[in-house]
Amino acid sequence: xxxxxxxxxxxxxxxxxxxxxxxxxxxxxxxxxxxxxxxxxxxxxxxxxxxxxxxxxxxxxxxxxxxxxxxxxxxxxxxxxxxxxxxxxxxxxxxxxxxxxxxxxxxxxxxxxxxxxxxxxxxxxxxxxxxxxxxxxxxxxxxxxxxxxxxxxxxxxxxxxxxxxxxxxxxxxxxxxxxxxxxxxxxxxxxxxxxxxxxxxxxxxxxxxxxxxxxxxxxxxxxxxxxxxxxxxxxxxxxxxxxxxxxxxxxxxxxxxxxxxxxxxxxxxxxxxxxxxxxxxxxxxxxxxxxxxxxxxxxxxxxxxxxxxxxxxxxxxxxxxxxxxxxxxxxxxxxxxxxxxxxxxxxxxxxxxxxxxxxxxxxxxxxxxxxxxxxxxxxxxxxxxx
Amino acid sequence: xxxxxxxxxxxxxxxxxxxxxxxxxxxxxxxxxxxxxxxxxxxxxxxxxxxxxxxxxxxxxxxxxxxxxxxxxxxxxxxxxxxxxxxxxxxxxxxxxxxxxxxxxxxxxxxxxxxxxxxxxxxxxxxxxxxxxxxxxxxxxxxxxxxxxxxxxxxxxxxxxxxxxxxxxxxxxxxxxxxxxxxxxxxxxxxxxxxxxxxxxxxxxxxxxxxxxxxxxxxxxx
Numbered sequence: 074x075x076x077x078x079x080x081x082x083x084x085x086x087x088x089x090x091x092x093x094x095x096x097x098x099x100x101x102x103x104x105x106x107x108x109x110x111x112x113x114x115x116x117x118x119x120x121x122x123x124x125x126x127x128x129x130x131x132x133x134x135x136x137x138x139x140x141x142x143x144x145x146x147x148x149x150x151x152x153x154x155x156x157x158x159x160x161x162x163x164x165x166x167x168x169x170x171x172x173x174x175x176x177x178x179x180x181x182x183x184x185x186x187x188x189x190x191x192x193x194x195x196x197x198x199x200x201x202x203x204x205x206x207x208x209x210x211x212x213x214x215x216x217x218x219x220x221x222x223x224x225x226x227x228x229x230x231x232x233x234x235x236x237x238x239x240x241x242x243x244x245x246x247x248x249x250x251x252x253x254x255x256x257x258x259x260x261x262x263x264x265x266x267x268x269x270x271x272x273x274x275x276x277x278x279x280x281x282x283x284x285x286x287x288x289x290x291x292x293x294x295x296x297x298x299x300x301x302x303x304x305x306x307x308x309x310x311x312x313x314x315x316x317x318x319x320x321x322x323x324x325x326x327x328x329x330x331x332x333x334x335x336x337x338x339x340x341x342x343x344x345x346x347x348x349x350x351x352x353x354x355x356x357x358x359x360x361x362x363x364x365x366x367x368x369x370x371x372x373x374x375x376x377x378x379x380x381x382x383x384x385x386x387x388x389x390x391x392x393x394x395x396x397x398x399x400x401x402x403x404x405x406x407x408x409x410x411x412x413x414x415x416x417x418x419x420x421x422x423x424x425x426x427x428x429x430x431x432x433x434x435x436x437x438x439x440x441x442x443x444x445x446x447x448x449x450x451x452x453x454x455x456x457x458x459x
Numbered sequence: 460x461x462x463x464x465x466x467x468x469x470x471x472x473x474x475x476x477x478x479x480x481x482x483x484x485x486x487x488x489x490x491x492x493x494x495x496x497x498x499x500x501x502x503x504x505x506x507x508x509x510x511x512x513x514x515x516x517x518x519x520x521x522x523x524x525x526x527x528x529x530x531x532x533x534x535x536x537x538x539x540x541x542x543x544x545x546x547x548x549x550x551x552x553x554x555x556x557x558x559x560x561x562x563x564x565x566x567x568x569x570x571x572x573x574x575x576x577x578x579x580x581x582x583x584x585x586x587x588x589x590x591x592x593x594x595x596x597x598x599x600x601x602x603x604x605x606x607x608x609x610x611x612x613x614x615x616x617x618x619x620x621x622x623x624x625x626x627x628x629x630x631x632x633x634x635x636x637x638x639x640x641x642x643x644x645x646x647x648x649x650x651x652x653x654x655x656x657x658x659x660x661x662x663x664x665x666x667x668x669x670x671x672x673x674x675x676x677x678x679x680x681x
Binding site: 253256257260261263264265266267268269271272274275277278279280281284285287288291292294295297298302 | 478482543563
């Protein structure tokens, strides 16, 4: 049932994200349109200013001319720039004085010619400006279409990506369901096997020869159960079940781990060193299992084990140090792999303990290191984020 | 073998597990009743149990639901057995106010220890074990004989408590190893060493209580 609600949750989140993508795209389109309008207006303003400057410098050129002969080429070159000149007394008076209109821009000037002041009107056409702005608009339209196509493609990719992520999540959810089912299916017959072996073993009166066999049967089913536990724990870590986030005090965690080990194995000398709380966040149960795995490994090969929780410059840290035979340099990476055992190590474990420790610490964004000086002993350091 | 010290209901569809749990409860002087599927809550309460051991997944229902309807009728300590160990299941069990839960496969002695702990907490069975003037308080790791303190190690204390709970029964070394030491212990010598230490401490204040049963093992009896 939790998986169904998980799936519908995933879908609801996905619809929300699709809506978000659509809103973002609309925003980008609006910004693009505003940008295009702004560019066009500024371009037209620039061209207008250019025309004004041309008219002003044309008027100056006319003023500089002293004779009609000098005037003619000036008027010719102005005509080439698209500026018509209406010079009273020289051109036809039909060229009426024009004010600035929608289509034209006009400058009036008085030109001293042979001792008389002659009024002159310079008229520039806005047709060129309109043409140039229009051509900009065409370019902009093409650009906008390309940009819209790109945006549409981007939106589609985002939606597809989101769907792929949602599917990956769903498949992780399916994996978790599978693991829960597998856990149940495997544990049920092992529980029956172990309970039966123990029941036979507890029968009265005891029969020592048979008891030894039944004890072995019970031990082996127990080992099988531990193996299932560890395999499923490892598989869960691989299925990236999100570690539960809660405040964890590593000092308290170390104390709990040491106490739990003391109740099951009172032969080992276990020392706990700590001063004050060492805080981190994470899944307390998973971290406790990791620390217990390290302590179990240490007590199996050493007679003194020191567990310490400290705040170091690298972050909250737990170390488990022992005086056992140590770990050869070439094995210090390998021992974290599943089913890798050191020669001479006890066979009682599942061979998965350190692999679980490593994946647990990785899923908490922490680090684990193993040091072992030539003088013997091993020291495992778990470093977690603050 | 004397009167029962409490009544326990076991609701578990897997017959080997149910039978083993019932046998272990009887051996510890509990009156035990088994059900192989979702019983009617009334049928469970009819036996006036002090505690219920409930499997979570039953053929025709869910142990959590049964727990809810039992609890609606009366306060009843519950220990869940579950073959599902996912975090969500554990949380569901504890939210229902389970007194404890155990993930399958489990050691019978572990279940018995939890049964005793829950019933002790609820005051249904005495806090201490007392036979022949020997008194053992497992929770506080404390033992006396005839009022005099016995300096026992934690293993000796567990061994003594186990022998006393099974008083009058002969127990083989393998039985003691698996029930007292757990599953990594193979060595009969371990039992002999601890028995002799226990005897030495016990016999400072009275006659021998841990008897040798030739060819078999040991028995707690005067």
